[in-house]
Amino acid sequence: MEIVKYKGLHPALKEFVESIFYMNRDANEDGFFFQVALPNYECFLSFECDTDFVVRKGGDLDFSPLYSATIIPPQFVKTEIKGKNIKAIIVKFKDGGFYRLFKIPIPHFQNKCCNARDAFDCEFSKVYDQIMEQPDLEKKIKVVEDFLLKKVIKCKPFTPLDVAAGKILLSQGNTPILDLASNACMSVRQMQRKFMEQFGLSPKQYSKFIRYSNARQMKTLFPHLTWGEISLRCGYFDQMHLIHDFKSITGLTPFELVIHPSNSNAFEAIKESRS
Template identity: 30%
Template sequence: MEAPFFRFYRPCPALQPFVSNYMLMHVQLNPLLPRVANPYPTNPEQCLFFYARDAVEVFNYAHEKESTSPPSIIVGPQVARVNLRMGYDQLTIKVGFQPGGLFRLFGMPMWQLLDYSIDSSELAGREISRINEQLRELNDYQQMISLVEKYLLSKVAALKNDAHAVDKVAQLMLQSHTRPFSLDWLASEACLSARQFERKFLERIGMSPKLFMRVVRFAQAYRLKNQQPNLDWQDIVYRCGYYDQTHLIKDFRLFAQVTPTMLLKEDAQAPIKLFPGSPF
């Protein structure tokens, strides 16, 4: 078996208003051992995934249903946790979008994708099918990223949905997860009434601004503990803007279905370390 490969890539400048990052992971697991599920709690990033080798089995807690993923999926806004059972030869390419980027490139209202993933070919047709076929033939990781990037650049060239102030406000919310924004203030930053802002936010981000802020804060707390395992939970409460530890546990139960301690235990038992979100 080859050594595991894991790397994040920055998109080219022309795609940076739409795409936050690419991630490529290639892991070969021992076929004599049973496949173990990886917990994947909610995070605010919307994604396009390609599975260039083995398929992934996904258990969705929102729908209490397990399914086998197609070769490429679009993942919209997520509130519910999923469990991912990787194949023995797992080569995953993730495109992580900027707020509003997935809506702009594919045109589907994001609220329709809340806690759902769909076969990418349903939105992109044979184009995506051809990309899947080409990825299966490639062995060079950089060529894989270049192929996906070339496809996304073709989507930008045919773009019909312009950038909107709501996208910039959502980006601000991502970067300022500890700051308690009021709906009226957020709406004023987008030059909209509160009602117009909520409607546009649902269309482009897929959930209410209040729920989005909770997802952002939870994802930051989870990432912080993963990056600094020795950090005390009370420090995480303070750094991530929680009122107290009870509120943090409440969010973990909602977005991860378990307590913080239990989620870390599941992470430790998983065969692959997953990194939701972007390092950039």
């Protein structure tokens, strides 16, 4: 699988978009690929350029095709993906960035991948058609970037809620919710409601995902560290606290995630382009 990050992201988008990248995955020697995408708290927008694959979410019996333009909100269950190839342009939003640009509460999607054409009527159909008309990847990405820039003009301003999310990130998911609500001049209930609207998770869930993501990233970067050492560096009380969080999010212990590489999340490893 090749994932190439677009380096020319417009400065006006950097407040809302983490990256735009191109994913290219072909079949294995047996004619198809299979992978499992783990639960994650991030939001993506995917434009399928040339794909032949199906997905099945945890609890579903059958596989179903993905849409040509798909909104992927935070996912709380594992997703199985199999097919012959994936070629897609994917926008990875910063936390809360999708809501600020498009003004659609994240719970509206009910943690399910959504056809962007249904959410935005004919707007995404026009964008997708423009993408497919372009002869090369750089021009295709430019269409996506221009589309997002038009949304920036009318976007919601930076709010105390974004500041609260930033504090959770900086504290590795260990800032008391009462302190966050007080600093944002909100009640705890109001903070939870607005946080859910913008991020698709409660502050407690968001904090748990931040710790979990930091721990996985640290293990990837420093494989010689034990999970006990990682638990202390990532804000857990101890290793059992880390194991409990991993199992509650993925259904697996951290040791099982390392043993089974097919469990890696398709959106984690990003290869920098040389252009």
